[in-house]
Amino acid sequence: MITYRKELWFNTKNRVEFVNITSLVETFLKESGIKEGLCLVNAMHITASVFINDAENGLHQDFKDWLEKYIPHSPDNYRHNRTGETNGDAHIKRQFMGREVVIAVTEGKLDFGPWEEIYYGEFDGQRNKRVLVKIIGE
Numbered sequence: 001m002i003t004y005r006k007e008l009w010f011n012t013k014n015r016v017e018f019v020n021i022t023s024l025v026e027t028f029l030k031e032s033g034i035k036e037g038l039c040l041v042n043a044m045h046i047t048a049s050v051f052i053n054d055a056e057n058g059l060h061q062d063f064k065d066w067l068e069k070y071i072p073h074s075p076d077n078y079r080h081n082r083t084g085e086t087n088g089d090a091h092i093k094r095q096f097m098g099r100e101v102v103i104a105v106t107e108g109k110l111d112f113g114p115w116e117e118i119y120y121g122e123f124d125g126q127r128n129k130r131v132l133v134k135i136i137g138e
Helices: 022-032 057-070 079-083 088-097
Strands: 002-010 017-020 037-043 048-053 100-106 117-122 129-137
Touching (some): 002 022, 022 037, 022 129, 037 048, 037 117, 048 100, 048 129, 057 088, 088 117
Antiparallel strands (some): 002 129, 037 100, 048 117
């Protein structure tokens, strides 16, 4: 079995942002030489997310609107912020959008369904955060 590990680093200019990372993960898969296996893509920060969905801007705005409606960035609303933080909402948004994704690798390619792409979701941006890509297989 072969293992391959790579990190991505992000420092978004916006507090909330979605970044398509599909092509980067595909590049890492090609570098790994793995033809059959699994690819884990994991947000390594508790206020960021990795998820799979459609590459459609209207849908992404719907996600942002829904998250802000039901989990608003309103620092007075969250007990977590009594510690001096202002990102209690970002922790909850991450729980809804997910920590990680696992994609099957088949014949050297990410085995996606129609329209699926990988996104980094940022909910407390403007500082350095990382994503782990771990590919295992043969």
